Amino acid sequence: MVTGVEDLDRLSLRERFGWWQGGGRLPAAAGESPWLGVVQALTMPLVRELRHPEESAEELSEAEFDRFLRVADEVLSFLEECRLMSGHEVLTRRLALASALAESGISLPDSPLTADRVVRQVIAVVTPDRLAEASRLGPVWTTLESAEILRLRHLKQLIRLALGLRDHLGDTGSAATVSSWLPVCSALP
Template sequence: MVVEDVADLDPLSLRERFGWWEAGGRLPDGAGESAWLGVVQALTMSLARELRYPEEAVEDLSTAEFDRFLRLADEVLSFLGERELMGGHEVLTRRLGLTFALAASALQLPESPLAADRVVRQVIAVVTPERLAEAERLSPGWTRLDRAEILRLRHLKHLIRLALDLRGHLTDRDAAAIVSSWHSILSLLP
């Protein structure tokens, strides 16, 4: 199947969309970030909807299919991150979105690359003690910072908030404790 444009994925089922990717499907050379973002949305938004709202499911997917599609979605995000077609914050945020959908579902897939414990560990790798100390130092005068610094603080806040929201789904007590310790800095960030 040839996909010249992300719109070519629209009429396809979720199985067909992931089948396209799994069979080595890629956009033509030179496809920009926005085209690849469309691919991510075509794959992940439908998958998240199927996970979150099984009563409204368009497709009757098995647990094995959900597991395979989540692995492939993670692969797509890694592909885009490695090729710098999507920034690291965006990749992690997209992973967190799928993690929320998986956590909201009745599926038990602890070995999934998008299981809460695994993705929160990725957040912990980004939200380092050094980064938190820097945020505490910069936050009181954040309105005087340049736009890039404010954006970095907002990205940090976003990751902290998402990780805190996932705490109830963590089985890793150490990770849950680390995430809980971030609660106090949330109100300091812009």
């Protein structure tokens, strides 16, 4: 029985995802930190499997990768809805999974974590208004308060991760949009 993250860590990747799909959840009062542990227990080995399948003891099929990626997306949505993880953190984790999937060479065009789908989510967040603000504040970021600097760093993180997916985008419009962010990115802290 899984009552904490340490129990998940003892399970195979198939068992970890089976736990979630079987209705497994942490106790209601668990809080953010244990849930972050659940996300890491699910997504970090999945990223490793996608990037280095030759080192795997589990030999996962494409159907299993597809199922696990869908479950990972479901977990992230659950945590965002329950306010156990910020929208920014959820999006950066989706970008990491999209990157691992893109680099794996596995074709899962219907996955919620394809490069195109996740980059469209980034484009919805990296609005022209945010880019204009970043262009204005980037050069003077050392004079800003900590909260503003953190917002600029979060924006830069999203831009950098999206730029890393450019070569995997099938949508040329999205690729062009992401490419247009490069000058702003270089001005951010």
